Amino acid sequence: MTVKAKNIPANPGGLFLPYQEKWIVDRSRLKLMEKARQIGLSWSTAYAADERTAEAGSRFDQWISSRDDLQARLVIEDCKMFAKVLDLAAQDLGELVIDPEKKISAYVLHFANGRRIHSMSSNPDAQAGKRGGRILDEFALHPDPRKLWSIAYPGITWGGNMEVISTHRGSGNFFNQLIREIREHNNPKKISLHRVTLQDALDQGFLYKLQQSLPDDHEIQEMDEAAYFDFIRSGCADEESFQQEYMCVPADDASAFLEYDLIAGCEYSSGEVWEMEFDDLSGVWKYNGKGRLFAGLDIGRKKDLTVLWILELLGDTLYTRKIIELKNMSKPNQEKVIWPWMALCARTCLDYTGIGIGWGDDAQRKFGEYRVECVTFTSRVKEALAYPVRGKMEDKKLRIPYKPEVRADLRAVTKETTVAGNIRFTAERSENGHADRFWALALAIHAAGNGVSPIEFTTSGPSGMRLSSGSTMNNFMRSING
Secondary structure: OOOOOOOOOOOOOOOOOHHHHHHHHOOOOEEEEEEOOOOOHHHHHHHHHHHHHHOOOOOOOEEEEOOOHHHHHHHHHHHHHHHHHOOOOEEEEEEEEEEOOOOEEEEEEEEOOOOEEEEEOOOHHHHOOOOOEEEEEOHHHOOOHHHHHHHHHHHHOOOOOEEEEEOOOOOOOHHHHHHHHHHHOOOOOOOEEEEEOHHHHHHOOHHHHHHHHOOOOOHHHHOOHHHHHHHHHHHOOOHHHHHHHHHOOOOOHHHOOOOHHHHHOOEOOOOOOOOOOEOOOOOOEOOOOOOEEEEEEEOOOOOOOEEEEEEEEEOOEEEEEEEEEEOOOOHHHHHHHHHHHHHOOOEEEEEOOOOHHHHHHHHHHHHOOOOEEEEOOOHHHHHHHHHHHHHHHHOOOEEEOOOHHHHHHHHHOEEEEOOOOOEEEEOOOEOOEOOHHHHHHHHHHHHHOOOOOOOOOOOOOOOOOOOOOHHHHHHHHHHHOO
């Protein structure tokens, strides 16, 4: 097969590209990498961790902090793989409890010299009281990067080094503050700074390496570096996401209503099950939650999305359980998708503006005015809806999924003050919509916070039909679908 990549590494058969090698050989006490996504930095860091830990006379264990449990397991798998490549005697000890009192565990790889690599999720307390090298992977994505640094840093007092690796997450994040301190304030911490954008990686042979690892019929095999760059860029939710995730340009938190740290602090962990589903075959509702469901419905037709956002209220926290996004569908076809979900909700608030008027009238006829509140969007109404979203996030009383398009919508909303002193919430229209997911979420939070007595949606539908059996659910769905 003809290689389409134009930038061929000087050593095509080598394990690492120049930017990876430079990172591996840097033994600075403190070093920091700002990087594009998925360019092999965590992978090459695992190699360096093995090399340092297993070498003769090594005095220190390595303590790796990852974003979540799944990533912690993936890192230790990379370490195990490189131990075999390097022909190192290493024993996988699996998951071990390292702090019974705080219920903290780690995935552990034990080398013949007695030294170990411990890979843990993001709990900063797991770093306390432990001596040795530190690897803080996807640092900016941790719930509290500043606290993680504060607890991890003293661990290298008696030797070892600390490595910080991450993509950006907003201009206000502690990770970006460290980088600005290096560049703008004479680097008082004496950190060795590395930076690799997607373009840097492509210039050094990344696409060639990628094409060597993909099947011959993969679409990327037909691309050169320019085409691959455009391919990645076009797949991002918006330009801000591309610049931040791939070009090391932190998103400007000053211009957005919701900062990146605020959004990410409410996101479910990778691999955490959050979504409920209908069984397509039997119609049985497979979700067995114990809270009440509330929904927000933002109406669109051609240019904008129709978005239904469903929240479950458990205690004082709202958990996202479903996000339905529809585009270029007629109203009757959208209703066939949305009505069954609204039937499960104690209350739904919907956008009663423009074409939403017809939706609101029909929904109230079907489910009753008690269960459906029609909200006409005005500047003051939008302000009243937007601030509770921020408040729930600040109080950590909201859980949302990590999805690029959701994050982009939440970031898209800006707060402006007019010459007259009025507050306006606006968002630019894009292929991703018009912040439709944000307003659906805001409406769902409003529905949950109205103080309305709950309707027991787990036992009965609008006509007293039980929703827990397949046959009655099928009857109910047939009735609402016309």
